[in-house]
Structures are given as C-alpha cells and as structure tokens.
Amino acid sequence: MNDINQTELNTIKEDPSDSSVRFQTFISEYSSGYVKLTSGADHYIRNIIEENVLDRNFKFAVPYYADGDEKIFFSLPYIISDAIYKNTDIDTKDITLMSDNQAAIDWIPLLKGALDNYLKSFHYGEKLNEIRKELVDMGHVIVKEVDNESHVVNLLNVVRPPHIMDIQDGGIAERRIMTWQEMLENKEAWGKNWKKVEELKVVMDAVQKKSFIVYEWWTTDKFKVGKEEKETKGCIRFLDCTIYDEGISDTPEMWSPYVELERFVTPYEVKVE
Incomplete structure (x- = not known):
C-alpha cells in the first residue's frame, strides 16, 4: 500500500x-441469514446455500481426510434433487390448446404454431429449466428482469432479511x-x-x-x-x-x-x- x-x-x-x-x-x-427458530434452535441460511452450491458442483468443503487421502464425493441430497429435476421436466411442445367455443376450434392449430414459435424465439423452455433447476437445488429462486430479459440471481450474491x-x-x-x-x-x-x-x-x-x-x-x-x-x-x-x-x-x-x-x-x- x-x-x-x-x-x-x-x-x-x-x-x-x-x-x-x-x-x-x-x-x-x-x-x-441468521434465523432463530426457538430458544434452543437456530441456523444460518448462508451456510445452507453454500452447502447446496458445493453439492451441485460435486465438491466438499474439506476435500481431504486427515491422512491426506482425497474424499470420494457422494451426496444423497444431490441424488434426490437430480431425480426430482429429471422427473418434473416440462416440455413446451406438449402444451395443449383447447376452446369451449365451437367456432374457434379451427383456429387452434394456427394458434398452437404461433405459441410454439413465440416460446422458441424467447428460449422459454431453457429459461424454465434454469429456474426449475435452481428451485429444486436451492429450495427457492429469485428472478430479476433486466432489459426485458429474465435472469436467475445467484443466491450467494443476495442479502435480505x-x-x-x-x-x-x-x-x-x-x-x-x-x-x-x-x-x-x-x-x-x-x-x-x-x-x-x-x-x-x-x-x-x-x-x-x-x-x-x-x-x-x-x-x-x-x-x-x-x-x-x-x-x-x-x-x-x-x-x-x-x-x-x-x-x-x-x-x-x-x-x-x-x-x-x-x-x-x-x-x-x-x-x-
């Protein structure tokens, strides 16, 4: 200095x-992120977020045993969250349009094509998967809008009550x-x-x-x-x-x-x- x-x-x-x-x-x-649950129980949300980030990146906070051997990564929470993510996939092409108005039924194929093109143009499926992955892994998700685009916020960068x-x-x-x-x-x-x-x-x-x-x-x-x-x-x-x-x-x-x-x-x- x-x-x-x-x-x-x-x-x-x-x-x-x-x-x-x-x-x-x-x-x-x-x-x-300190939260006091009862007089004898409390926790720090920041620590939980950091542990989740380590899990999703296959890392240990302490990667080696006391004798110097490297730990083999195994995480039951990650296995569970990955299974939930894979089994809750929402494919935008499976969206179905219906109408109670008989006269409008003939318009459904045209509207379905327009909707599919709209969702594809704005990468809706990819963004939905990104949000869903964050929600499954972290338990909650914060999304912000910048220049008319949605961005998932890194929870490690967030401070809130x-x-x-x-x-x-x-x-x-x-x-x-x-x-x-x-x-x-x-x-x-x-x-x-x-x-x-x-x-x-x-x-x-x-x-x-x-x-x-x-x-x-x-x-x-x-x-x-x-x-x-x-x-x-x-x-x-x-x-x-x-x-x-x-x-x-x-x-x-x-x-x-x-x-x-x-x-x-x-x-x-x-x-x-």
Missing part, C-alpha cells in the same frame, strides 16, 4: 450519508462483481460520482485487484419522482470500498465502506402478486 497516495484514500471517503449508514447496517445484520418472505416488504441487496469495462459503461449514469470510481481504481491497481463490487439495494427511501422527492421504493447503488479500512485513513471518523453511486425509483408501479 506504500505506492498509494494518502490523499487518494481520503478523497474517496466522504461524510457517510444516512442511506450509506442504513445500508451498512442492513449488510451487517442480514448477510449471514431471512425472516421476511416478501421481497417487496423486506428489501434486497444484490452484490454484482464488475470488470473495469462494465464500470465504464455506467460512467454517464454515475455522473459526478464517477470520480470516486477512478480514485478506487488507483487503489485497486496498486494491489493488483481487478474486479469491482457494486451493490444494488432495493429499498424504501427518498427518490426523485418527476420534479420532486418522495418516500417510495427504488434502487440505490453503492460502490464497495472495503478493500481498505478506516485504519488507513487520516480521518477514520469520516470513513464509510460503501459509497453511493446513484439512485433511481422503481419502474414498476403495479404490485406483483
């Missing part, structure tokens, strides 16, 4: 905003690992905050770290709606600056591990049931 100018470290860190402090609390409180079922009520934060090129694509959107990204890149280059971490926190806060601000649901993007800590800064009282890049109101106004 000797090659890093101390001024560069300090310029990234500004007086933490209220949203930054709340986000830091959100991450700290919910990242492990484990005791609140509805994401709309509890909020959610997703960690995104981004390359420098992906960061550059957001330069215009991040406007005046882009300087903070460039300052962090100097620090990262000095320690040969290439991947940036940006959090997208969907929560209720003050967002600009039209020409005014109001309390509503939206997204706040934070730059992860935890590559170094407050001990490096000359002004640790002004240090914040997450720097706000942008915020925008949710584009959806109709509640998803």
